[in-house]
Amino acid sequence: xxxxxxxxxxxxxxxxxxxxxxxxxxxxxxxxxxxxxxxxxxxxxxxxxxxxxxxxxxxxxxxxxxxxxxxxxxxxxxxxxxxxxxxxxxxxxxxxxxxxxxxxxxxxxxxxxxxxxxxxxxxxxxxxxxxxxxxxxxxxxxxxxxxxxxxxxxxxxxxxxxxxxxxxxxxxxxxxxxxxxxxxxxxxxxxxxxxxxxxxxxxxxxxxxxxxxxxxxxxxxxxxxxxxxxxxxxxxxxxxxxxxxxxxxxxxxxxxxxxxxxxxxxxxxxxxxxxxxxxxxx
Numbered sequence: 001x002x003x004x005x006x007x008x009x010x011x012x013x014x015x016x017x018x019x020x021x022x023x024x025x026x027x028x029x030x031x032x033x034x035x036x037x038x039x040x041x042x043x044x045x046x047x048x049x050x051x052x053x054x055x056x057x058x059x060x061x062x063x064x065x066x067x068x069x070x071x072x073x074x075x076x077x078x079x080x081x082x083x084x085x086x087x088x089x090x091x092x093x094x095x096x097x098x099x100x101x102x103x104x105x106x107x108x109x110x111x112x113x114x115x116x117x118x119x120x121x122x123x124x125x126x127x128x129x130x131x132x133x134x135x136x137x138x139x140x141x142x143x144x145x146x147x148x149x150x151x152x153x154x155x156x157x158x159x160x161x162x163x164x165x166x167x168x169x170x171x172x173x174x175x176x177x178x179x180x181x182x183x184x185x186x187x188x189x190x191x192x193x194x195x196x197x198x199x200x201x202x203x204x205x206x207x208x209x210x211x212x213x214x215x216x217x218x219x220x221x222x223x224x225x226x227x228x229x230x231x232x233x234x235x236x237x238x239x240x241x242x243x244x245x246x247x248x249x250x251x252x253x254x255x256x257x258x259x260x261x262x263x264x265x266x267x268x269x270x271x272x273x274x275x276x277x278x279x280x281x282x
Contacts, residue, residue, distance in 0.1 A: 028073070030066040030265045031281035033231050035258025037061065041086035043097050044249040047144045047187065048135040053097040055088035057252050059235070066265065067280045076121065076280055078107040078156075084131075084237075084252065099250070101131030101146065105175065107154045121156035127177055141190050146248075150180030150207075150214070160282060166223070169282055171233075173218040179208050187245035205243055212241040222260060222282075229260040 041057035065078045086099040109123035129148040136142075156173045184205045185194060193199045205211070220233030232255075239250040262281065 028067040033260035035256045037254035037256030039254035042251040053088035057086035103129040119158040125154040147183040150177035152177035169222040
């Protein structure tokens, strides 16, 4: 009897270890989406003009999320590249501001599986922004450049649910920078003085909540259509800075649409929607 009990215990341990080994060898997936969006933009930069400008904006966004090999598959890495172009007018509608920005964010999250259908990701993110606002009226100082490097907090909430038999994934994501540096010249100093004469003293400014506030709210829903996934969403971006007598406000609200795929990166093998094998998103 003792031999049978020992043999069964040995078999149980072997099966358990084999299952753990198979679980560790399960492939890690990557979730990638490319989206386009359009909406309304509001711009104010007192280096160029004291007025608020309003108009339209378009954006192209690429997002990638993957599980990384730390914390037993509970950590994920997210990259977002966003190109934002806008054309706005002053209240009299006789002067234009043109804006063009590229920003890149890299987020490192820990994933909490609250329930089989509900997941919360919290972590930190780094953010790089580069671009400009160009005013068509100004002669001497027609352009205001923006260069920012930030460290912030990031949170993602994922909810898997069904409407009838259709599986859906709803996502909310918020990003809030709390510290960094950004390019900011003194009010009235022209770019000719800075880059031709060399008057570059005090153009880099430390930023935190006392002189800058930036927030992104990102809401999306993923809808499976045959073997593809359609992503619909809304992106709200707020940017405010006030330093050296220069006030900048950039507010945009965009509706976005695009296609998503989840695959195993090494073999580029696409997997089915809601496959729970180390899924990075679902």
